[in-house]
Amino acid sequence: MIRTLCLSLVLSLAGSGIAQTPPTALAQHSSHAPSHAAPSAAEVWDSLTAGNRRFVAGKPQTRDLVSLRHKLVSGQSPKAIILSCSDSRVGPELIFDQSLGDIFVVRTAGNVADAVALGSIEYAVDHLHSPLLVVLGHQKCGAVNAACSDEKMPSPNLDAIVEKISPAVTQAKTYAKADDLVESAIKENVHRSAMDLVANSEIIRSAVKSGKLSVIEAEYGLESGQVVRLNAPIHSQN
Numbered sequence: 518m519i520r521t522l523c524l525s526l527v528l529s530l531a532g533s534g535i536a537q538t539p540p541t542a543l544a545q546h547s548s549h550a551p552s553h554a555a556p557s558a559a560e561v562w563d564s565l566t567a568g569n570r571r572f573v574a575g576k577p578q579t580r581d582l583v584s585l586r587h588k589l590v591s592g593q594s595p596k597a598i599i600l601s602c603s604d605s606r607v608g609p610e611l612i613f614d615q616s617l618g619d620i621f622v623v624r625t626a627g628n629v630a631d632a633v634a635l636g637s638i639e640y641a642v643d644h645l646h647s648p649l650l651v652v653l654g655h656q657k658c659g660a661v662n663a664a665c666s667d668e669k670m671p672s673p674n675l676d677a678i679v680e681k682i683s684p685a686v687t688q689a690k691t692y693a694k695a696d697d698l699v700e701s702a703i704k705e706n707v708h709r710s711a712m713d714l715v716a717n718s719e720i721i722r723s724a725v726k727s728g729k730l731s732v733i734e735a736e737y738g739l740e741s742g743q744v745v746r747l748n749a750p751i752h753s754q755n
C-alpha cells in the first residue's frame with residue numbers, strides 16, 4: 518500500500534506536460550520491430566518466469582544461436598529490460614533462460630542506476646519499446662552487504678555505490694533484526710532502485726503513466742535458482 522501511494526505521489530508530481538524526447542544518435546544504429554507487435558508486460562513476465570523454471574529444472578531451451586545471430590543483424594526488439602546486480606552468479610540471460618535479442622540488460626553492483634545506467638534504460642524504453650522493466654536483486658548481495666557494514670570504502674567510486682544503497686539500509690534498520698538486516702536491505706534496495714528509476718527519469722515516468730511500461734521488482738535466490746517477484750507490477754495508475 519505504501520509503495521502504491523509513493524508511486525502515485527511520484528506520478529502526480531510528474532505533471533501532465535511530458536516533453537517529447539528528441540531522436541538520439543543511438544537510435545540510428547538500431548532498428549526495432551513495430552511496437553504493435555510487442556507482447557504485453559504480463560505476457561513477457563510469464564515468459565521470463567517460464568524460462569526461470571526451465572533454469573531451475575536444468576532444462577534450458579536448445580537454440581540455434583548462429584541463425585539467430587544472423588536474424589538479429591537487422592535490428593533488436595528485446596521484450597524486457599532488466600536492471601540487475603553485476604554479481605557473476607546472477608546472469609539474467611541464464612537465470613531466465615533467454616537468448617540473443619531477448620532482454621536488454623543493464624548491470625551495476627547493487628542494481629542501482631546512475632545517470633549512464635538510467636540513460637541506457639531510457640534508450641530501451643523510448644526506442645526499443647520494451648513493455649517490461651525488471652529490477653532484480655539477489656540473495657547475499659556483496660554490494661548491499663558492504664553498505665550494511667558501515668566500513669569505509671577504499672575509493673570514491675566504490676563509495677558512490679554504497680551511497681546509493683545506504684538509504685535502503687537505513688530503512689531496513691527501522692524494522693529488521695541484526696541477523697536479517699542484509700536480506701531486508703536487499704529487498705528495500707530493489708524497491709528504492711525501482712522507485713528511483715521512475716522518479717529520476719521523465720521518459721520512464723511517462724511510459725509508466727501511459728501504461729506502455731510496467732516495472733516489476735524481483736529477487737533471485739542463489740540456492741534455489743528461483744526468481745521471486747517482490748511487488749505487484751508498477752503500471753499506470755489511471
Ligand SMILES: [Zn+2]
Pocket residue numbers: 602603604626627628655657658659660661
Ligand atoms: Zn549483488
